[in-house]
Amino acid sequence: MNQYAALTQKKSFVFYMLIGIMILLLAGCSGGAQAGQNPSDGSTSTAASDATEKSSNDKTATPRIVATTVAISEITNALGLDLAGKPTSTKVLPDRYKDVPDVGNPMSPDMEKVMSLKPTDVLSVTTLKYDLEPKFKDLNINAEFLNFESLANMQKEIQKLGDRFDKAEKAKEINGALDAKVAEIQQNIKGKKSPKVLILLGVPGSYLVATEHSYIGDLVKIAGGTNVVQGEKVEFIAHNTEALQQSNPDIILRAAHGMPDEVVKMFDEEFKTNDIWKHFNAVKKGHVYDLPEPLFGTTGNLAASSALDELMKMLYPSN
Numbered sequence: 001m002n003q004y005a006a007l008t009q010k011k012s013f014v015f016y017m018l019i020g021i022m023i024l025l026l027a028g029c030s031g032g033a034q035a036g037q038n039p040s041d042g043s044t045s046t047a048a049s050d051a052t053e054k055s056s057n058d059k060t061a062t063p064r065i066v067a068t069t070v071a072i073s074e075i076t077n078a079l080g081l082d083l084a085g086k087p088t089s090t091k092v093l094p095d096r097y098k099d100v101p102d103v104g105n106p107m108s109p110d111m112e113k114v115m116s117l118k119p120t121d122v123l124s125v126t127t128l129k130y131d132l133e134p135k136f137k138d139l140n141i142n143a144e145f146l147n148f149e150s151l152a153n154m155q156k157e158i159q160k161l162g163d164r165f166d167k168a169e170k171a172k173e174i175n176g177a178l179d180a181k182v183a184e185i186q187q188n189i190k191g192k193k194s195p196k197v198l199i200l201l202g203v204p205g206s207y208l209v210a211t212e213h214s215y216i217g218d219l220v221k222i223a224g225g226t227n228v229v230q231g232e233k234v235e236f237i238a239h240n241t242e243a244l245q246q247s248n249p250d251i252i253l254r255a256a257h258g259m260p261d262e263v264v265k266m267f268d269e270e271f272k273t274n275d276i277w278k279h280f281n282a283v284k285k286g287h288v289y290d291l292p293e294p295l296f297g298t299t300g301n302l303a304a305s306s307a308l309d310e311l312m313k314m315l316y317p318s319n
Helices: 002-010 013-029 047-057 070-079 111-116 126-138 151-164 168-188 215-222 241-247 260-273 275-279 304-315
Strands: 065-067 121-125 143-146 196-203 206-210 251-256 288-291
Touching: 065 070, 070 121, 070 151, 070 168, 121 126, 126 143, 143 151, 151 168, 151 215, 168 215, 168 304, 196 215, 196 241, 196 260, 206 260, 215 251, 215 304, 241 275, 251 260, 251 304, 260 275, 260 288
Parallel strands: 065 121, 121 143, 196 251, 251 288
Antiparallel strands: 196 206
């Protein structure tokens, strides 16, 4: 949309820095490509790189996997994989990993702790790559960043992990269940008018608009919704309430992350005090929904099937 492109160009460098920080924070609340390569200058290798080299040369060696996000931990658990390290999180992790050492929060893992575990594989997500890749490279840690920015990309990563760690059939089983849910959704939306959807993504004190390239935006597309923000290439953009009102969404989805209770209160106050919101058709009809964080993360996760079921209720309230 030209309105959003014009708005984005007028924003100052400081404001963009704020948006970048927010996106990193959001990515850290949830859940690739090779990040680092072994040095070629003949310098002494670290324990982490030694373990990686040994793994590549000895296919029978037991992998030592460090998962740095909750979503990755849930997927490795579903695949039946053991971990050498897990993320530090207030969220409940699989019981399988209750005695596994923590390696810090997803946005800033404790690199010394990671190295001490002598990992063969360190797994993060692409939404954190820009910030974390240089840190891993500096320590010669061969990290991999998995693309969980859409359901289809997450499924590809699941299969790649299954193939690598001799869990290919389990990966196919997990993806088969997700494929079946998508097929079910597509069958259910046949003949239904596509609702126009506005997705707001909030952290304490501010919020962004999620495009169709965000994970939640991808779920909305799968469920038959049309994002009111079109023509963007990024996951999130700055908001312009007047322009959003002109897009006249049928449904408004509000995702709260970081401190969900506080963000919901922020949204409630914004909708109460900013007079323009009462002119939105979605507000007039009561079609404003808060997305529960356990189901709707900022990156793909194994709750996708349940999230799609919930979205169907929100996007087609008349049913």
